[in-house]
Amino acid sequence: MLDVRKLSKAFAGFVAVDAVSLAVETRQTTAVIGPNGAGKSTFFNLITGHLRPDSGQVLLDGRDITGTPPHRICRLGIGRSFQRTNIFTRLSVLENVQAALLAHRGRGHDFWSRSERFYRDEAEELLGSIGLAHQADSTAGTLAYGNQKQLELGIALASDPQVLLLDEPTAGMSATETREAMKLLERIAGERGLTLIFTEHDMEVVFSIAEKIAVLHQGRVLAKGTPAEVRADAEVRRVYLGERP
Amino acid sequence: MNRVALGRSIPWTLVVFLIAVWVPALGSRYDTFLGTQIAIDALFVVSLNLLLGTTGLVSFGHAAYFGIGAYACGILMKTYGVPFVIAFPAAALIAAFFALIFGFFCVRLSALYFAMLTLAFAQIVWAICFKWNAVTGGDEGLPNIPYPKLDWISSLPGLGDLSIADEFYLLTILMVALSFAILRQVIRSPFGRMLTTIRDNPERAAFIGLNVRAYELAAFVVAGGFAGLAGALYGIFNRGAFADYVFWSKSAEVLIMTILGGINYFWGPPVGAFALVWLNQEITSYTQYWPFVLGVVLLVLLFGFPGGIVGGLVAGYERLRRMLRPRHA
Amino acid sequence: MAASFLFSQFVGGLTTAMFLFLIASGLSLVFGVMRVVNFAHGTFYMLGAYLAWQAVQWLSPTGENFWPAALLAALGIAVLGAVVERLLLRHLYGREELYQLLFTYALVLILGDAAKFIWGTGQLSVTRPPVLAASLHLFGAEVPLYNLFIMILGPLIALGGWLVLNRSGAGRLVRAASYDREMLDALGANVGTIYTGMFVVSAFLAGLSGALVTPIESVVPGMDVEIIVQAFIVVVIGGLGSFWGTFWGSVIYGQVLSFGILIFPGFSLFSVFALMAVILIIRPWGLFGRPIR
Ligand SMILES: Nc1ncnc2c1ncn2[C@@H]1O[C@H](COP(=O)(O)OP(=O)(O)OP(=O)(O)O)[C@@H](O)[C@H]1O
Ligand SMILES: [Mg+2]
Numbered sequence: 056m057l058d059v060r061k062l063s064k065a066f067a068g069f070v071a072v073d074a075v076s077l078a079v080e081t082r083q084t085t086a087v088i089g090p091n092g093a094g095k096s097t098f099f100n101l102i103t104g105h106l107r108p109d110s111g112q113v114l115l116d117g118r119d120i121t122g123t124p125p126h127r128i129c130r131l132g133i134g135r136s137f138q139r140t141n142i143f144t145r146l147s148v149l150e151n152v153q154a155a156l157l158a159h160r161g162r163g164h165d166f167w168s169r170s171e172r173f174y175r176d177e178a179e180e181l182l183g184s185i186g187l188a189h190q191a192d193s194t195a196g197t198l199a200y201g202n203q204k205q206l207e208l209g210i211a212l213a214s215d216p217q218v219l220l221l222d223e224p225t226a227g228m229s230a231t232e233t234r235e236a237m238k239l240l241e242r243i244a245g246e247r248g249l250t251l252i253f254t255e256h257d258m259e260v261v262f263s264i265a266e267k268i269a270v271l272h273q274g275r276v277l278a279k280g281t282p283a284e285v286r287a288d289a290e291v292r293r294v295y296l297g298e299r300p
Numbered sequence: 301m302n303r304v305a306l307g308r309s310i311p312w313t314l315v316v317f318l319i320a321v322w323v324p325a326l327g328s329r330y331d332t333f334l335g336t337q338i339a340i341d342a343l344f345v346v347s348l349n350l351l352l353g354t355t356g357l358v359s360f361g362h363a364a365y366f367g368i369g370a371y372a373c374g375i376l377m378k379t380y381g382v383p384f385v386i387a388f389p390a391a392a393l394i395a396a397f398f399a400l401i402f403g404f405f406c407v408r409l410s411a412l413y414f415a416m417l418t419l420a421f422a423q424i425v426w427a428i429c430f431k432w433n434a435v436t437g438g439d440e441g442l443p444n445i446p447y448p449k450l451d452w453i454s455s456l457p458g459l460g461d462l463s464i465a466d467e468f469y470l471l472t473i474l475m476v477a478l479s480f481a482i483l484r485q486v487i488r489s490p491f492g493r494m495l496t497t498i499r500d501n502p503e504r505a506a507f508i509g510l511n512v513r514a515y516e517l518a519a520f521v522v523a524g525g526f527a528g529l530a531g532a533l534y535g536i537f538n539r540g541a542f543a544d545y546v547f548w549s550k551s552a553e554v555l556i557m558t559i560l561g562g563i564n565y566f567w568g569p570p571v572g573a574f575a576l577v578w579l580n581q582e583i584t585s586y587t588q589y590w591p592f593v594l595g596v597v598l599l600v601l602l603f604g605f606p607g608g609i610v611g612g613l614v615a616g617y618e619r620l621r622r623m624l625r626p627r628h629a
Numbered sequence: 630m631a632a633s634f635l636f637s638q639f640v641g642g643l644t645t646a647m648f649l650f651l652i653a654s655g656l657s658l659v660f661g662v663m664r665v666v667n668f669a670h671g672t673f674y675m676l677g678a679y680l681a682w683q684a685v686q687w688l689s690p691t692g693e694n695f696w697p698a699a700l701l702a703a704l705g706i707a708v709l710g711a712v713v714e715r716l717l718l719r720h721l722y723g724r725e726e727l728y729q730l731l732f733t734y735a736l737v738l739i740l741g742d743a744a745k746f747i748w749g750t751g752q753l754s755v756t757r758p759p760v761l762a763a764s765l766h767l768f769g770a771e772v773p774l775y776n777l778f779i780m781i782l783g784p785l786i787a788l789g790g791w792l793v794l795n796r797s798g799a800g801r802l803v804r805a806a807s808y809d810r811e812m813l814d815a816l817g818a819n820v821g822t823i824y825t826g827m828f829v830v831s832a833f834l835a836g837l838s839g840a841l842v843t844p845i846e847s848v849v850p851g852m853d854v855e856i857i858v859q860a861f862i863v864v865v866i867g868g869l870g871s872f873w874g875t876f877w878g879s880v881i882y883g884q885v886l887s888f889g890i891l892i893f894p895g896f897s898l899f900s901v902f903a904l905m906a907v908i909l910i911i912r913p914w915g916l917f918g919r920p921i922r
Contacts, residue, residue, distance in 0.1 A: 103507065129509040141507075143500035154497045158508040163494040163515070166486055170493040214508055358727055360668075360734070405906060408913045412666045413869070415730055416861040420905075423858045427898045548854055552738060559731070589746060595738030602732055603720070 056081040062111035071097045073274035084251040086261045089271035095254040104128045134216030136207045144196030152178040155213035185209045221253040317477040324466035336469045343476045345558045345569035347526035353563035355519045356499030361422025365395040367546030369528025370535035374445040384448030395528020403520035426546040441542035562608030633769030638887040644776045646883030647783030651838035653863040653875040655831030661870035665729045669736035671857025677839025678848040682753045695758035699840035710832025755843035868918020
């Protein structure tokens with residue numbers, strides 16, 4: 056599905072992502088973990104075209120999409136959420152999702168209809184499935200933090216992605232909220248047949264739902280494999296889980 | 301909807317138009333004069349607000365397209381004898397064309413570049429208008445733009461004998477009302493919705509699949525075209541096109557009108573235009589330091605009333621409603 | 630075309646360039662560190678010129694006290710910068726970029742008219758300081774010593790500025806602030822002081838260039854907007870926030886303006902426009918700037 060080959064990016068000489076390769080199968084759930092500053096967000100930004108890699112390739116279904124601008128990548132079927140919540144704060148929750156639907160269906164060039172008439176039912180249904188139906192008319196910026204994260208998921212889903220990249224989907228949530236959010240994610244990924252890639256600091260969450268884990272450290276892949284393999288990896292235990300041999 | 305539903309369903313453009321129609325009949329010649337000025341400025345600010353309030357782009361050089369519209373219409377009518385019905389839309393197209401060229405550069409980088417480049421391009425347009433004697437009349441300007449033939453307005457039933465100024469006033473408010481209707485629709489359309497997503501969050505907007513630069517450019521062109529219409533009317537109203545129309549202080553004036561009225565409401569900027577034209581009339585007899593007044597107005601707005609007049613009124617209304625509600629409940 | 634004519638165009642362009650560089654580097658510095666585009670930077674320049682004229686009148690209208698007058702003017706503008714930053718701009722840092730931009734724009738309107746109120750709308754001029762009143766004959770062209778002085782001073786300030794930014798502790802802090810504000814905050818550096826410092830330094834540079842321009846150009850209202858627009862074009866050419874970009878951007882601008890007169894008589898600004906358009910197409914982030922992605 057998604058095949059990342061030797062991706063590298065340096066900022067003013069500082070190598071943030073160093074020859075990272077990662078192949079992800081369709082419908083697989085992959086976690087990218089690593090300490091703060093490991094390069095996880097940068098890695099995502101390289102895939103989604105927000106940053107241009109210095110070298111390396113990104114292949115989607117065998118097609119080279121390296122260096123494609125973000126709006127095209129989105130149209131090719133990669134959705135994402137951002138680490139710092141990224142929603143349209145002054146629109147209502149419903150309008151957020153509606154806008155994403157309009158954009159995805161190429162309706163944005165339409166000058167002569169009324170935007171609020173489009174895709175109402177679909178938007179409401181989507182909000183229902185992520186548990187925000189009761190908030191549909193609230194202004195997005197006034198939502199609680201957790202709900203904003205949910206809404207961002209809704210916006211990403213509106214573009215009907217095949218691959219979904221989530222940068223710390225549960226950051227700032229309480230333990231209960233985190234569990235619920237991950238349950239929701241698992242359900243939606245299952246229903247829609249999504250290929251999910253996410254970063255996360257909560258190891259319990261990671262090991263409970265990831266089928267594959269890649270560990271980044273100082274921009275490099277330290278280990279990758281099944282949760283069991285990663286858990287057993289001596290290097291990971293030493294560097295990341297903070298154990299001394 | 302949590303936001304104000306105040307007057308949502310009222311067709312304000314029609315209401316204001318129907319009221320404004322009575323000005324020549326009921327008011328003085330001076331009122332008609334002021335009314336024309338306000339109507340033209342209202343169109344100018346609403347076109348700017350498509351950038352500022354809807355798309356989130358701050359143009360410091362919107363007067364360029366206003367001035368281009370005035371010169372284009374004036375040159376066509378005066379130098380080439382083109383009738384108004386053709387010169388007027390042509391002015392909009394020419395202004396939009398220049399907006400396309402300059403806008404192409406302005407939207408290429410961040411919002412800060414946009415601010416700098418809009419000003420730089422406007423000053424370049426100003427320098428050209430100021431120096432190109434053969435076409436624009438240079439520092440003398442382009443005086444004596446002819447009035448369009450408007451006798452037909454007087455022959456409409458019920459209007460009777462009107463002065464040329466009255467006729468032109470009626471033409472102006474009609475054109476402005478039509479433009480408002482179009483712009484209102486554009487803002488409500490899916491296209492307009494895309495612009496608001498860009499205003500709220502350009503990064504996310506790109507990642508729902510929008511080519512943000514292309515949309516910004518489209519908004520810039522539409523805004524430039526309508527500013528051109530306003531300029532065309534202004535040139536005729538003032539009987540001439542002059543380099544002042546393009547000067548940066550004119551851009552400052554519209555920008556401040558827009559913010560003064562309130563950029564978050566369609567009718568905010570026209571209210572700002574009304575207020576500032578009125579303030580200008582009151583003040584110019586006391587002081588020639590109009591930019592100073594504008595600057596102070598802007599400072600007060602920035603530190604005290606970021607929502608502008610309409611924003612403040614709406615907030616006040618909301619507070620009043622909340623205060624009254626418990627008693628009725 | 631006579632070589633002497635070409636040479637004097639060249640010298641004229643270089644003199645313009647050095648003033649532009651002093652202005653644009655202050656603009657670029659404030660932008661690089663504070664992410665504020667200061668529209669009032671040109672106004673600081675104009676006020677520097679007016680203050681210099683005023684100080685010359687006070688000290689000695691014959692001109693032998695030009696240097697202290699220029700320094701006084703520059704210091705006056707530095708103080709003005711400090712007041713503006715501490716009392717007003719500071720309160721807008723948390724708000725959207727738009728507000729900071731509009732604030733500096735309000736200053737342009739207010740201070741510009743204040744200058745008109747104080748000094749009127751006529752042209753004021755200052756005689757060249759006696760030491761540099763003479764001219765040299767170079768390649769058949771007459772080059773005023775004062776211009777030569779400016780042409781040497783510009784690169785010296787460039788070099789000095791570059792050394793301070795890259796070799797001193799304070800410079801390192803400033804550069805760090807332009808990369809990562811939060812990081813610097815976390816390290817315990819006082820970002821507020823750095824911001825005030827930067828703003829004051831840039832105001833000082835603007836005031837100084839305004840003062841130094843008075844023997845060459847007369848002081849008139851409107852010189853503020855004229856110079857700020859030119860400075861904008863320079864940073865667009867060179868790359869916003871890039872030190873050497875502003876330097877070379879100014880040099881190129883000055884030469885294109887000087888020699889553009891030969892191609893488009895009366896429309897030398899047009900050649901600058903063409904240059905800017907070409908650069909924006911092939912390198913939108915400027916000659917020395919960094920691409921955003
Ligand atoms: N635009 C940039 N310019 C310069 N350095 C950057 C930039 N973006 C990221 N970095 C640096 O690259 C490194 C990796 O950052 P990144 O945000 O990818 O880490 P992360 O793994 O997502 O960390 P976190 O868990 O804190 O989100 C960090 O040291 C960061 O300071
Ligand atoms: Mg991150």
